[in-house]
Amino acid sequence: MNKIIYLDAAASALKTDALIAAEVDFLRYKYANAGRGICARVTAVDDMVAQTRTDVAAFINAAADENIVFTGGATDAMNRIARLIDSSLGTDKTIMVSDLDHHSARLPFECICGSRGGNIVLCPLDTENNLDYSNLPYADVFVITAMSNVFGMPQDVARLVAAARKKNPDVITVVDAAQYVVHEKIDVQQWDCDFMCFSAHKIGGDTGLGIMYMKNPERWVLPDKFGGGMVAKINGGETAHNREIQWEPVPAKFEAGTLPLTQIAGLGVAIKQWSPRAGADVMRHIRQGLERMPRVQIYTAPDAAVATFSVEGMHVLDFGALCGARGLCMRVGNMCASWAVRRLGAPAGGVARLSAGPWNTIADADRALEIISEVIK
Ligand SMILES: Cc1ncc(COP(=O)(O)O)c(C=O)c1O
Structure with a gap:
């Protein structure tokens, strides 16, 4: 053969042996659900999730652990970001995408324009097929592919974000770093982007887990997903019309449902082992x-x-x-x-x-x- x-x-x-060993160890000896009990096993899982969040924050130079939300992957994160943005912008928004985008970065934004109104504009490319920050059109939202999976060249995200802000100080910048993270060090504070995402599986972690970085998670009043683990209190009456829901503080507010815990147990190991x-x-x-x-x-x-x-x-x-x-x-x-x-x-x-x-x-x-x-x- x-x-x-x-x-x-x-x-x-x-996947490395160390990644597989970490996931097997979690499944065999440490498994419990997170955030749903006070016994020692559960609190150990909570600690593991918190530690991985800290590791991810350091990995991308986020200002705080609360900026990191676990998702189902980069595609899931992009769709969620599009929904969050859609709920806060009117119907005449202008969204800038580019020909470097993966389907999972561009289609969610094209679809919100298609269903709720809005314009799509294209970010110009230079003669070498890099995003050209010298001549950006106005946009309310700018989707930036930090590295195309076809061209494989790192883009100057910090300059692109700065150039888009010159045209519109309120522009919401969304960075797809699914390929960039494989080859380059991410620094979200230097980029100064509003959102960034990648999948764990591209850097040696497992499938079914992604990272959504949110610069200002508090800005998004209504979460995009609802379920267990993100509700602090429900006040008031019996129907949706006369009750008030208090969400858990971020990032739990954006993590409805059981997290992909085994994959999170592996991600800490993957991050330590990964070398761009x-x-x-x-x-x-x-x-x-x-x-x-x-x-x-x-x-x-x-x-x-x-x-x-x-x-x-x-x-x-x-x-x-x-x-x-x-x-x-x-x-x-x-x-x-x-x-x-x-x-x-x-x-x-x-x-x-x-x-x-x-x-x-x-x-x-x-x-x-x-x-x-x-x-x-
Ligand atoms: C540039 C880029 N963006 C987004 C994605 C989507 O990643 P995933 O399929 O892990 O959600 C990929 C996957 O190949 C990619 O290369």
Whole structure:
């Protein structure tokens, strides 16, 4: 059987033994629900959740633990942010998105404009497909993809936020850092954004868990989700019309229902182990190899975090299937970022993408290049 060469870090990171051990340890010896009791086991789980929140706050340089909300992932966070913003803005809002956006960053905002009114404007891109802060249109909301999963280049989020504020001091800035977090250190205070999100699974944590950073959680009076764990008190009458609900203080106010506790137990370990740019050497090697191959067109910059390419005369799904059958695991298609892929002028069907993580070696890169040569010859 072929050894699997996993070069799909941008889709999801492989899990270390330490991560798996931490989750098994929690499930086997420490499991209880959080915030729902006063026995020692429950308070230990509460402490674990609080510690992970502190670890996340330090990881992204948030001012306080209360700025960190656990969600179901980056997609869940983006949809929640769109709903929160929608409930506070009128119907004539202007939302700026860009062609770098993943579907999960742009579609929630396009949909709130579609259903409740509002305009979508596009953030201009420069000749290298980076977000161009020199010429931003006015916006009430600005969705910023800190790193595209197709182009793999870090964007200057701090300057983009500052430039958008010059046009509108009240602009709400929302940063999708799902790819950026894999390769670069996040500093939300330096960015000065209103919201930021990422998924735990891309940095070696588990699926089903994401982070939503809120700069001013108190600003959002009504939560976007309702359920257990977020209600402090219900005062008044028996019906919805004559009672008043007091929410728990933030961040509990935004964490309705049981949290993904096992994944939270793993995230603290993942954060400690994660090192940005861990796959950079392997990516350089892959890039050099791809450049030598006939019929391969590379779309990404030499120092990009991912290598996005197509093969002349071959449908990308055939290419992906033939490579996959030989053990090379990579992403092919529209990358859930149709607008970015369209900008490449790639053949129908999309592109292929190789992305390395800390588990990859130069030998993996050589084997991947060998497989690609074999398939395209
Ligand atoms: C740039 C970007 N944003 C958002 C997402 C969505 O992340 P998730 O599927 O973990 O919610 C991804 C996932 O690939 C991504 O690359």
